[in-house]
Amino acid sequence: MSGRRLAAVALLVTLLLAGGLSFYASSHPDGLEYVADRTGFLDSAEDSATADSPLADYQTRGVEDERVSGGLAGLIGVTAVLGLSGGLFWALRRRGDRGEDGDGGGPPSPGRRSTSVDAGR
Amino acid sequence: MHVPDGFLDAPTSVATGVVAAAGIAVALRKARGELDDRTAPMAGLVAAFVFAGQMINFPVGAGTSGHLLGGALAAVLVGPWTGMLCLSVVLLVQALFMADGGITALGTNITLMGVVGCFVGYAVFRLALLVLPRRLGSVAPAAAVGALVSVPAAATVFTLLFVIGGNAPIDTGAVLTAMLGWHVVIGVGEAVVTGLVVGSVVAVRPDLVHGAQRLVQARTLEVRPSGLAAPARAGEVA
Numbered sequence: 001m002s003g004r005r006l007a008a009v010a011l012l013v014t015l016l017l018a019g020g021l022s023f024y025a026s027s028h029p030d031g032l033e034y035v036a037d038r039t040g041f042l043d044s045a046e047d048s049a050t051a052d053s054p055l056a057d058y059q060t061r062g063v064e065d066e067r068v069s070g071g072l073a074g075l076i077g078v079t080a081v082l083g084l085s086g087g088l089f090w091a092l093r094r095r096g097d098r099g100e101d102g103d104g105g106g107p108p109s110p111g112r113r114s115t116s117v118d119a120g121r
Numbered sequence: 122m123h124v125p126d127g128f129l130d131a132p133t134s135v136a137t138g139v140v141a142a143a144g145i146a147v148a149l150r151k152a153r154g155e156l157d158d159r160t161a162p163m164a165g166l167v168a169a170f171v172f173a174g175q176m177i178n179f180p181v182g183a184g185t186s187g188h189l190l191g192g193a194l195a196a197v198l199v200g201p202w203t204g205m206l207c208l209s210v211v212l213l214v215q216a217l218f219m220a221d222g223g224i225t226a227l228g229t230n231i232t233l234m235g236v237v238g239c240f241v242g243y244a245v246f247r248l249a250l251l252v253l254p255r256r257l258g259s260v261a262p263a264a265a266v267g268a269l270v271s272v273p274a275a276a277t278v279f280t281l282l283f284v285i286g287g288n289a290p291i292d293t294g295a296v297l298t299a300m301l302g303w304h305v306v307i308g309v310g311e312a313v314v315t316g317l318v319v320g321s322v323v324a325v326r327p328d329l330v331h332g333a334q335r336l337v338q339a340r341t342l343e344v345r346p347s348g349l350a351a352p353a354r355a356g357e358v359a
Contacts, residue, residue: 040291
């Protein structure tokens with residue numbers, strides 16, 4: 001499988017999880033919240049300073065339909081994470097590692113370094 | 122596992138903030154050694170996948186749920202330093218935009234899920250690889266073991282932090298027992314997801330999996346002798 005196709009599959013799965021399956025996620029409190037409630041320290045929690053954010057609690061403000069509202073918030077979040085981390089990692093990488101393209105802005109050619117591995121198959 | 126504002130007092134939050142900031146500063150240097158033209162886009166996708174995975178709460182019984190933390194997963198796929206940066210970006214976006222995890226608690230959450238999650242997960246993964254047979258098929262089970270241990274490890278560190286700087290009186294033993302009990306169960310879910318995802322990537326592109334690199338190199342070295350005998354084998358194939 002080419003790196004490009006693997007990336008496409010990974011992105012598709014990610015978007016389906018955040019934009020679709022998240023609607024069916026359990027709404028029970030998570031382990032920490034549950035323990036905090038049972039052992040009596042949940043009340044010390046305070047509302048986050050970003051509790052009024054338009055995407056607070058993974059719901060998009062102004063969108064009535066819960067499924068659409070949650071899915072949209074998930075997709076916006078994924079986009080933000082992808083943009084921030086992708087930019088960070090692209091800037092941090094060892095450029096022109098193979099001495100082929102010093103500072104190409106485009107995506108890397110998939111499978112370039114895997115010839116020895118592919119030959120082993 | 123996202124700690125809200127208010128659980129921990131200011132000094133403890135500042136201390137975990139310093140730990141997180143120091144960890145990120147070191148990771149920004151060390152991640153360079155893990156990232157190249159091929160793996161940098163992968164690392165961005167891993168961060169996005171962890172964000173999506175953290176949205177999927179699965180029930181663990183008695184009105185409780187858990188979700189993927191993703192530290193061990195990210196560390197095995199793209200390396201522990203890059204993995205820690207993945208988790209830091211995810212937690213930053215969650216705190217700033219989703220109100221998931223507090224703002225003053227951001228350092229605590231990066232310490233728990235980024236530093237502890239990635240490095241305990243990765244260390245246990247490496248130990249498990251030493252015990253398991255030296256082949257690519259061992260990578261996914263080893264990653265699952267790392268994931269399994271990483272969740273109760275993070276829960277234990279949280280409990281210790283609460284003992285030091287919690288804003289409410291607690292029975293330490295009761296909290297530790299409850300935190301460990303639930304997070305071992307959540308860790309099983311973490312292990313299943315981590316094992317499946319790492320196994321899938323190893324199956325198609327083991328050369329892109331950081332934790333499989335040594336095994337991939339070992340495999341290509343093993344292949345070379347047959348490469349020397351290529352004329353004879355080429356004759357067989359033809």
